[in-house]
Amino acid sequence: MIQAQAACQGLTILPEWQPEVQRQLKVAFAMAALLDQQDLPDEAEPLPVFTP
């Protein structure tokens, strides 16, 4: 997957970089699993408002 994605995007990932890229993606998948547990309604808006 990593090499296919890299090729599609014009990126070069040297063999010695791949293990760390893979490790980072595993962390990202674990983070995304936490998001999947959230029951967001269809109406959920993406943009926060920061006014008092």
Added chain:
Amino acid sequence: MTDLCSLPGHALADLVARRQASVREIVDAHLGRIAAHDRQLGAFTDLVAERARARAAKLDGERKPLPLKGVPFAVKNLFDIEGLPTRAGSKINRQRRPAARDATAIRRLEAAGAVLLGGLNMGEYAYDFTGRNCHDGPSLNPRDPTRMSGGSSGGSGTAVAAGFVPVALGSDTNGSIRVPASFCGLFGLKPTYGRLSRGGSFPFVASLDHVGPLARSVRDLAAIHDAWMGVDPDDPVVPPTMAIPLLPTLDQSIGGLQMAVLDGWFARSAQPEALAAVHHVAEALGVTHRVRLDGAEAVRAAAYLITMAEGAALHKQRLRTRAADFDPEVRDRLLAGTMLPASWVVTAHKLRRRVLEQARRLFGNLDILLAPATPCTAPAADARMIVLDGVELPLRANIGLFTQPISAIGLPVVAVPVTTVAPMPIGVQIIAAPGREDLALRVARHLEKSGAVASGVANGYGTP
């Protein structure tokens, strides 16, 4: 006269106003300290000594009173400094054209009488919590130079704790002001998202990038904020409404403010000194109430993914053409970030709103929330792993456990330094509702006045 480098910025401005010191004397004292000690600590990457001395001479020749007159400061090297390429901690950016003018923050602080001394070391492209930089070397912790400064505003933490400047500017996307403030024993202000202009600074994650000051006194945080605030055409997220200055209310009583300690996520995965620091501050404030911020862990994950994706998008062309010139610790995370499904990022932004609404519900009954700033005191400068709850975890990804959920939802925070629970200092976050920096600063000032928290120039290196 007291050592000028040990004084906070407001005390230096007072000396100048009372004609008990010249701006030139103050600038020379700080430049001398930098020359004597920075080789050991790695705070500065770009000194602008000639510019600073010229500015000092001009200020000494003017009678006009200015609020920050004679206060030396320095900036994380992602802020534009006229005539220098804005390196943002990278090798690649130093080949950029020199900045045509100073960042908004520098222009506003200098208009108030402050004097820029230079640009400060930082983690590459701000994707860092350690202060390590493979191009410029690490910024080290003046309270113990075998330990890290924290990052990514590492040079900012080092410079203020070492007495090279009384105040420094940093940026905070996931904790990069609050982490070095915690590790170096300083006060740090991460304002509400959009409150202070990022104009003329090199971006990282536009949705999460904040900017603010680090200092050894709460009054200095407020003074810098007040000089810096205001709408700016160079930063579209600064709201058009007038921000409220913080100095006039700084010493008001905190009686009547409702406060609570954040429980749940913020009470797990921390080393004992982090929890002891929160307990110490809570006790000093008489706070016993505990509350949970629902969704804290998930919104921290949201910030993590948004950072990977937006950071990768920002740097994609550089990753295509100059990947080998990145710091390897940064490059591989950015490369991974190019591969995240877009749906994750959209969901992550929706979750930010939901958790902000949760926080608003808490602030319906409360004014202030307390939480640890970091899960540990400053680790060894070369540390790669940390043990939390008995599990060994990668250090770099976990230093921001407690800062990320708060910046993800844009809340204002003052990090305050606790020095009595461990041999090294550690920070506590004083968190307020959006736009209520004034309350967080008032509580921090109360703690400072009572002696419950304290900063000062480090004596862990050389001859102070």
